Amino acid sequence: MTSAAHVGSNLNAMDKFMSNGHNHLHVQDKHVFPPGERPDMSQVCHSYTFPVIDLKDLDAPHRINVINDISQACEEDGFFQIINHGVPETVMKSMMGIAKEFFEMPVEDSVCFHSEDPRQAVRVTTSFNVTKDELFDWRDYLTHPCHPLEEFINSWPQKPALYRDVAGKYAKEIRVLVLRLLAAISEALGQDSDYLNAMFGKHIQMLHINYYPACPNPDLTFGAAPHSDPGGITVSMQGDVSGLQVLKDGKWFAVEPIPNAFVVNVADQIEVISNGRFKSAEHWGITNTTTARISIPTFYGPSSDAFIAPVASMVDEEHPALHRGYKFEEYMKAFWSQGLKGKSILDRFKIEISP
Ligand code: OGA
Ligand code: NI
Numbered sequence: 001m002t003s004a005a006h007v008g009s010n011l012n013a014m015d016k017f018m019s020n021g022h023n024h025l026h027v028q029d030k031h032v033f034p035p036g037e038r039p040d041m042s043q044v045c046h047s048y049t050f051p052v053i054d055l056k057d058l059d060a061p062h063r064i065n066v067i068n069d070i071s072q073a074c075e076e077d078g079f080f081q082i083i084n085h086g087v088p089e090t091v092m093k094s095m096m097g098i099a100k101e102f103f104e105m106p107v108e109d110s111v112c113f114h115s116e117d118p119r120q121a122v123r124v125t126t127s128f129n130v131t132k133d134e135l136f137d138w139r140d141y142l143t144h145p146c147h148p149l150e151e152f153i154n155s156w157p158q159k160p161a162l163y164r165d166v167a168g169k170y171a172k173e174i175r176v177l178v179l180r181l182l183a184a185i186s187e188a189l190g191q192d193s194d195y196l197n198a199m200f201g202k203h204i205q206m207l208h209i210n211y212y213p214a215c216p217n218p219d220l221t222f223g224a225a226p227h228s229d230p231g232g233i234t235v236s237m238q239g240d241v242s243g244l245q246v247l248k249d250g251k252w253f254a255v256e257p258i259p260n261a262f263v264v265n266v267a268d269q270i271e272v273i274s275n276g277r278f279k280s281a282e283h284w285g286i287t288n289t290t291t292a293r294i295s296i297p298t299f300y301g302p303s304s305d306a307f308i309a310p311v312a313s314m315v316d317e318e319h320p321a322l323h324r325g326y327k328f329e330e331y332m333k334a335f336w337s338q339g340l341k342g343k344s345i346l347d348r349f350k351i352e353i354s355p
Pocket of ligand 1: 208210224229238243244283284285295297
């Protein structure tokens with residue numbers, strides 16, 4: 001591409017970002033979900049508290065109690081919050097601060113990372129998967145791989161100036177935390193603590209920064225349309241603005257932020273591996289009229305060559321295998337082949353049980 005053409009395509013891209021200062025002033029038709037598919041705020045329950053699990057004793061003699069709590073939360077809710085998780089508050093605060101700076105800097109400074117191609121590892125884009133989305137989410141996001149750190153850090157944004165330093169420290173801490181959670185979940189599945197670590201192969205750790213500008217009419221659109229997460233587990237920093245809601249027993253429940261806690265959720269691969277015992281719950285993000293919201297999920301899961309299948313200990317005559325085994329890259333190909341649509345991807349891997 002000539003440099004003039006490049007500048008042209010960047011200008012074009014800038015105009016697509018929600019964070020560019022004018023796109024979020026009115027709700028354009030492309031963001032308006034049909035009645036019946038919108039977030040019905042009047043039906044969302046705010047009085048239920050998802051389990052809050054204290055990880056203080058995870059490496060202590062009472063480990064089994066914490067594992068039981070995690071097991072129960074994965075089974076009944078698919079979502080829980082964790083406290084005493086070991087990630088320093090300063091690291092969390094700096095990460096949230098730099099994320100905010102990233103989306104508040106002029107879009108000219110981030111547009112060089114714009115790409116609509118999900119194969120592009122480091123990228124900024126809008127909605128979810130704009131070449132496939134039928135309607136657009138009210139968000140921009142930055143995403144990039146984090147593990148192994150040395151392999152990827154030099155491809156991350158350099159503006160704001162401290163981005164690599166801050167996000168690198170955050171990613172390292174999150175990985176330590178995730179490995180402890182994977183060991184706990186392996187044990188909750190009745191396996192050796194290394195089970196998921198080994199199954200995930202080389203591992204993939206994706207840091208994601210969701211930026212949801214304030215929206216003039218949050219009833220019409222989604223920050224993030226209903227979906228379940230694709231990887232193994234997701235560990236999210238929610239900041240202090242609520243917006244995450246989760247489907248449980250057919251009803252939507254708000255996950256209210258707890259200062260310095262992380263939200264953890266089971267994603268599709270752990271649902272498959274646990275043979276449906278642990279729930280990869282459907283969830284969505286909503287916007288509000290007054291405050292931009294930032295959430296920072298880390299999607300952690302298997303590398304593309306890993307083979308995912310139900311663990312033998314969860315399969316018996318009474319609990320036949322619900323999904324066939326597959327290479328993770330097959331799942332991801334399906335994931336990027338459409339917009340966000342509830343739990344429709346996992347359905348493709350279901351084993352038909354004859355009546
Ligand atoms: C996601 C997601 C919800 C949120 O990015 O997968 O579910 O709280 N986001 O921002
Ligand atoms: Ni999600």
